[in-house]
Amino acid sequence: MLIVGVVLTVALFLVPSRTAGNVEQLGYSQLKSDIAAGQVTSVAIGPDGNISGTLTNGTGFTSSYPLGLQDPQFAQLLDQHNVQVTTQPARTSISSVLLNLLPLAIVVGLFLWVGRASRRQLSGLGGIGRSRGKVFDTERPGTTFADVAGYEGAKREVTEVVDFLKQPDRYRRAGAVGPKGVLMVGPPGTGKTLLARAVAGEAGVPFISVTGSSFVEMFVGVGAARVRDLFADARRRAPSIVFIDEIDAIGQRRGGQLVSNDERDQTLNQMLAEMDGFDPATGVVVIAATNRPEVLDPALLRPGRFDRQVVIPLPAQRERRAILAVHSGGKPLGPDVDLGVVARGTPGFSGADLANLVNEAAIFAVRAGRQVIEAVDFAEAWDRLLLGHRDSSNALLPDEKRAVAVHEGGHALVAALSEHGDPVAKVTILPAGQALGVTQQLPIDERHLQSAGYLKDSLAIRMGGRVAEQIVLGETSTGAADDLAGATDLATRMVREFGMSPTLGPVGFGSRNPTYLGGEEVRSRPYAEATQRVIDEEVATLLRDAERRATATLTDHRHELDRLTELLLERETVNGAEVDEILGRIPGQPSPVAAVDHTTTRS
Ligand code: ADP
Ligand code: ZN
Ligand code: MG
Secondary structure, X not given: OOOOOOEEEEOOOOOOOOOOOOXXXXXXXXXXXXXXXXXXXXXXXXXXXXXXXXXXXOOEEEEEOOOOOOOHHHHHHHHHOOOEXXXXXXXXXXXXXXXXXXXXXXXXXXXXXXXXXXXXHHHHOOOOOOOOOOOOEEEOOOOOHHHOOOOHXXXXXXXXXXXHHHOXXXXXXXXOOOOOXXXXXXXXXXXXXXXXXXXXXXXXXXXEEXXXXXXXXOOOOHHHHHHHHHHHHHHHOOOEEEEEEOOHHHHEOOOOOOOOOHHHHHHHHHHXXXXXXXXHHHOEEEEEEEOOHHHEOHHHHOXXXXXXXXXXXXXXXXXXXXXXXXXXXXXXXXXXXXXXXHHHOOOOOOHHHHHHHHHHHHHHHHHOOOOOEOHHHHHHHHHHHHHHXXXXXXXXXXXXXXXXXXXXXXXXXXXXXXXXXXXXXXXXXXXEOOEOEEEEEOOOOOOOXXXXXXXXXXXXXXXXXXXXXXXXXXXXXXXXXXXXXXXXXXXXXXXXXXXXXXXXXXXXXXXXXXXXXOOEEEOOOOOOHHHHHHHHHHXXXXXXXXXXXXXXXXXXXXXXXXXXXXXXXXXXXXXXXXXXXXXXXXXXOOOHHHHHHHHHHOO
């Protein structure tokens, strides 16, 4: 990737909705991952998509199936993990049953009954079923790149895989090494599976797919055996694609946890061995997908394994428009529907959310007895998705969006106006991972040493988000938790390790990293209780100073903060040069304003 440098990740965490008591409230995606982890015993699905059931630990839970969503994966998951399913009969009117329950009933019903029956037949033909339990599916997708809207860069990156799969012999003759493994990284619903299928479709090769979690269940040794089966099958059908969804389920860092997971380690080792074992000229390419690349074992990323990575972020406005166009293609749209406007109103939606939105809008139109989908249907669908089933999308409510814009604007301005801060590369209110917005700074040079001034500025920059919320909105939110944790951690190191506290003096107590002894966390503390108190006070002083400096900077530049906030709300992403422009300076040049500002606020 092009970005070399510090990514200041600014996380506004949504407080998870797991509640206390005997009945847990699970979001839909949480429910799915619990099912995938084998933690769900039974579910009962109600007429409105209400779901209740029990976990394997005996706890009851409730959840809901997003209205209008057609998620064949759900039924597949229930089936794969032997969850007992009951559908409750509807007591409401016939029409609402048809509208609400129908998609779900069809999906679950067809899959469970027809699916089971046909698989029984298929297994006789040596199809999907195999001796150690069926875990993978083989098909020849008709999907092409045209079905994947936007993401031109990602498509270009996988084009080489298509070329290779079309003619592995040509690579062999030329003595060239073809691609072996591609890791697709991005949030759920961004089209990773879709793109992988399109690679198979474009190359016209079999697509053998499996979910990471299906390897690691039940008995030790089964996972490794399944990996062997999978690769044996892929080689037999070569050229072919092996697609491993949720690879983090098997590919987590080994030995990272206190309790080791033998089954997972064995499965992972087997997979590494398989990938190392086959000659690239065989014509098998492994594509894996994850939304948690940070937990992957580094061994997976070594040359000859998943050494190519394709990042698939949430779609930007233009891409959202293209995705909406793909999904409403063939559906009659009213003259008042402007997909550009819909795209602008849906930051944070994934491709799956957008597909869902179009589908919902179509349902609203049908309900209203109309043949065409009108703007009002999109508006209603949008309300429903955001307000009714917030779990099913990453989308923000308007006031949250404003809070994120203010927060990120605060980080960016303090960064741009601080003496030692790295230049701002971009600010965005497009969510990425857990973060609802990100301010990214790029250092001019790669630094190996950081001065006390640089670290103090960095504390102030971290405070900038929360301070901006306080100044503009009059109160702070949960969104700054990560910033505070990061700042506290840094300030503590400055005092404890770097001797940067005048009161405590030039002492260094080494790393704070705890060590573990027999599972117990042990922190070394080579100093007296009284010293601890001084450390705590010094840390608090550093943090308060940083907060004061951020407050002074943002109060002085309140006007610019407001302008940046508006620009973010309008455009979602603003680059560093534009931030400079707002500050009335030539992009890239330090501003005299900043210098003055800094002297007045120096701690
Ligand atoms: P992921 O594997 O990243 O979780 P999927 O590939 O399963 O996401 O995407 C789910 C659905 O969302 C797709 O089947 C498709 O309908 C829709 N979708 C996602 N991204 C796109 C896109 N770029 N273009 C068109 N449809 C998309
Ligand atoms: Zn922040
Ligand atoms: Mg997927």
